[in-house]
Amino acid sequence: MSERGPRERMVFSAAQLIRREGVASTGMREVAAHAAAPRGSLQHYFPGGKEQLVNEAVGWAGRYAGNRVARFLAALPEPTPSGLFGEMVRQWTDEYESAGFAGGCPVAAATVDCAESTVSTREAAAVAFATWTGPVARALAEMGVPEERADALATLMISALEGAILMSRAEQDVRALTTVTRELGPLLDAAVSNDG
Numbered sequence: 502m503s504e505r506g507p508r509e510r511m512v513f514s515a516a517q518l519i520r521r522e523g524v525a526s527t528g529m530r531e532v533a534a535h536a537a538a539p540r541g542s543l544q545h546y547f548p549g550g551k552e553q554l555v556n557e558a559v560g561w562a563g564r565y566a567g568n569r570v571a572r573f574l575a576a577l578p579e580p581t582p583s584g585l586f587g588e589m590v591r592q593w594t595d596e597y598e599s600a601g602f603a604g605g606c607p608v609a610a611a612t613v614d615c616a617e618s619t620v621s622t623r624e625a626a627a628v629a630f631a632t633w634t635g636p637v638a639r640a641l642a643e644m645g646v647p648e649e650r651a652d653a654l655a656t657l658m659i660s661a662l663e664g665a666i667l668m669s670r671a672e673q674d675v676r677a678l679t680t681v682t683r684e685l686g687p688l689l690d691a692a693v694s695n696d697g
Contacts (some may be wrong), residue, residue: 508546510536515558516565520607524555524614524622555611556625562607563629570636580644582693583686585637586658590682593666594675602670608633609663634659645693654692661685 505513514536518527529551533540547554573588574580596604608629615622638655642648661681668677 507538507542511538512557512561515554516562516607519610520604523610556622559608559611559625559629563632566633567636570640582641582689586689587682589662590678594678597675602673605666605670647694650692
């Protein structure tokens with residue numbers, strides 16, 4: 502984190518705090534303290550205030566999730582749709598088993614907190630989900646899933662993962678995460694076209 506400048510540290514810190522506390526409980530002072538940035542720099546970097554900072558944190562989270570797809574694929578000896586989904590889920594089961602259930606997805610948290618009250622944040626969340634769904638759909642298509650199904654299955658994968666994250670946090674158990682991996686895996690792999 503030290504390689505980032507103060508602005509980038511604040512966006513990253515906002516995402517980390519939002520994923521644990523939600524938007525309403527994440528204050529600008531806490532973000533500055535978490536980022537080890539001078540409080541006065543908040544107004545300089547984020548003249549739009551908390552709303553701008555939250556929207557940028559949501560955008561960062563969408564890009565982060567989208568960029569992880571290539572890393573997940575690289576970890577697989579042979580890329581398959583179920584393998585990709587398993588890696589996406591494993592990131593969360595590993596976190597929950599090693600660090601507890603305090604954190605969730607910052608995009609989901611911002612959506613829950615702001616979808617009705619803050620249009621710009623709802624829009625930022627929609628863009629973040631699209632930024633994540635796009636690389637998943639492209640990866641599925643590259644594995645042989647017909648393009649017309651790849652977008653739908655990417656949406657299914659992310660929706661199932663987000664729901665399982667919420668259930669896991671509520672239950673303080675990774676059961677929902679392991680269940681979606683087991684149940685969706687065969688459906689995802691069956692979508693690969695064998696006439697390629």
